[in-house]
Amino acid sequence: MTDAASERLLSGRAWDDFCDMLRNAGHMIDAFGDDVNDRDRVEWYRFMTRLVRNGFERFVENGEVTRPRLRDTPWRQSINFQSPNQDHLLAEFVDGSLEYRITGNRGTLPYFVICAWRANQPADIGERDWAARGVEGLKEFDPALLNTTGMIQSDSITFDADGNFEVIVSQNKPADGTAWLPITPDCVGLLVRTVYDDRANTIPPTMTLERLDGAAPQPIDGRHMSEALAKSGQVALGYAELVRSWWQDNLSKRPNRIRFSRAVYLSNGGVPDRHHGFGTWDRAEDEALVLRFTPPQSDFWIFQLCNIWQENLDNYEEGQGHVTIATAKPLDDGSILIVIAPEDPGLGGNWVDPYGLVHGGMSLRMIKPAGDPPPVHLHRVKLADLKANGLAGLKPEDAIVSGEISD
Structure with a gap:
């Protein structure tokens, strides 16, 4: 039967x-x-x-x-x-x-x-x-x-x-x-x-x-x-x-910010050997995003850009769209500078090409970290101004500061 x-x-x-x-x-x-x-x-x-x-x-x-x-x-x-x-x-x-x-x-x-x-x-x-x-x-x-x-x-x-x-x-x-x-x-x-x-x-x-x-x-x-x-x-x-x-109930409500939530991460198949923060990046075609953070001692860490559907960018295949502990170029104070822009403004640190996208998801993942995740400072600025004025043109009080632990 x-x-x-x-x-x-x-x-x-x-x-x-x-x-x-x-x-x-x-x-x-x-x-x-x-x-x-x-x-x-x-x-x-x-x-x-x-x-x-x-x-x-x-x-x-x-x-x-x-x-x-x-x-x-x-x-x-x-x-x-x-x-x-x-x-x-x-x-x-x-x-x-x-x-x-x-x-x-x-x-x-x-x-x-x-x-x-x-x-x-x-x-x-x-x-x-x-x-x-x-x-x-x-x-x-x-x-x-x-x-x-x-x-x-x-x-x-x-x-x-x-x-x-x-x-x-x-x-x-x-x-x-x-x-x-x-x-x-x-x-x-x-x-x-x-x-x-x-x-x-x-x-x-x-x-x-x-x-x-x-x-x-x-x-x-x-x-x-x-x-x-x-x-x-x-x-x-x-x-x-x-x-x-x-996107609609969470990430889009806090653009250009990263938040660490263990409950959110574990509810989607995550494992508790890491901190994993999620956020949204958003810029106009002629704008750049400048991020800076100091990762805690970790066995591995990675910052990545994704599209709005949480997928890796197509240029990951060429080694772009992300920065890892192995590829990062830290500044003298140990902090990590990441510039998200359609071209490299030549400021040092790490350039990430958004590959023609103007928004999407981003994440910062630290595996086996020795401490809490760091604050993330982000400036949204015209690319032309950034090229003309460099990092000196970024006022600390204008930064969006995120990286908080919500649970």
């Missing part, structure tokens, strides 16, 4: 519902009104294609119950201010009651962290239609809103002389002392953040995930495909609603 989820798939209803979910997600651009320009709209529709690609990779290709995998996120997929000096490996679970093992080799990577997370995900998602519920359906089923439930840092893992390691992923701690990542029964997957200082000269890690019960791989079935389509469509809607709510 065919189950309800399989019947929904075989009848075509699951596909129709998926297409309608994508239609709903794509039209969420309409909620932004005059907040967005033509360039933003172009990047929005590209953002939608990337969300679809992400959903298919995660839930269709790599969401099989008997073939758990840790796989790279799709190329140029940079959801939620993803750092350009980090890569993400993802694994999707449908049963957090099972036990798993990660084996691998760290290469020459200096640091990584593995976290487990949960999301609102009812058991019968493949049996139901979701598109008609719109964003209301996200209250019950939102694959994009991920809460971290456990983590293990590479500092807590034992490596042999060749860099090999093993981590048990389970609800119960292994008795033999093997490194352990605890998960909950409602765990929906794992995320590995691999952090690079010098990507070109670093050997990347390799990691393999397996079930410990020895279950043999099984062919794809109608239930899996029905659930995968529901997740793929709903994750696009979830991220569309996430960027809308972050």
Whole structure:
């Protein structure tokens, strides 16, 4: 007898519902009104294609119950201010009651962290239609809103002389002392953040995930495909609603400011080994933004610009759009000067090209910091005035000062 989820798939209803979910997600651009320009709209529709690609990779290709995998996120997929000096490996679970093992080799990577997370995900998602519920359906089923439930840092893992390691992923701690990542029964997957200082000269890690019960791989079935389509469509809607709510309800209300909120960060799959501040940058075509801050002692830090959809700028591929602890040119007092402008005004410090954009999101991330995040001083100024007067023309009393910790 065919189950309800399989019947929904075989009848075509699951596909129709998926297409309608994508239609709903794509039209969420309409909620932004005059907040967005033509360039933003172009990047929005590209953002939608990337969300679809992400959903298919995660839930269709790599969401099989008997073939758990840790796989790279799709190329140029940079959801939620993803750092350009980090890569993400993802694994999707449908049963957090099972036990798993990660084996691998760290290469020459200096640091990584593995976290487990949960999301609102009812058991019968493949049996139901979701598109008609719109964003209301996200209250019950939102694959994009991920809460971290456990983590293990590479500092807590034992490596042999060749860099090999093993981590048990389970609800119960292994008795033999093997490194352990605890998960909950409602765990929906794992995320590995691999952090690079010098990507070109670093050997990347390799990691393999397996079930410990020895279950043999099984062919794809109608239930899996029905659930995968529901997740793929709903994750696009979830991220569309996430960027809308972050922009309209939060970031756009405090332009050219950064705020550190652990609660906000952890509610979106973050891990507590870092401070991560989010903000908005805004300038006119003929203006520059000048930022200055002094980072605390940290193993790694990065400042990045994103577009309004929280994606990395296209020029990240050429090494632009961000400044890291490894690439930064500090001033003599140890502070970091960053000039965001369409051309380098020649003031020293660090120039960041906004790549034709006039606004978007920005973030400052400090991994394993020794202290609190720093205040961030920002001046918004005409580029011509900045070139003519230099830093001496910036009055301290005119600076926007942010960087506060809200929780």
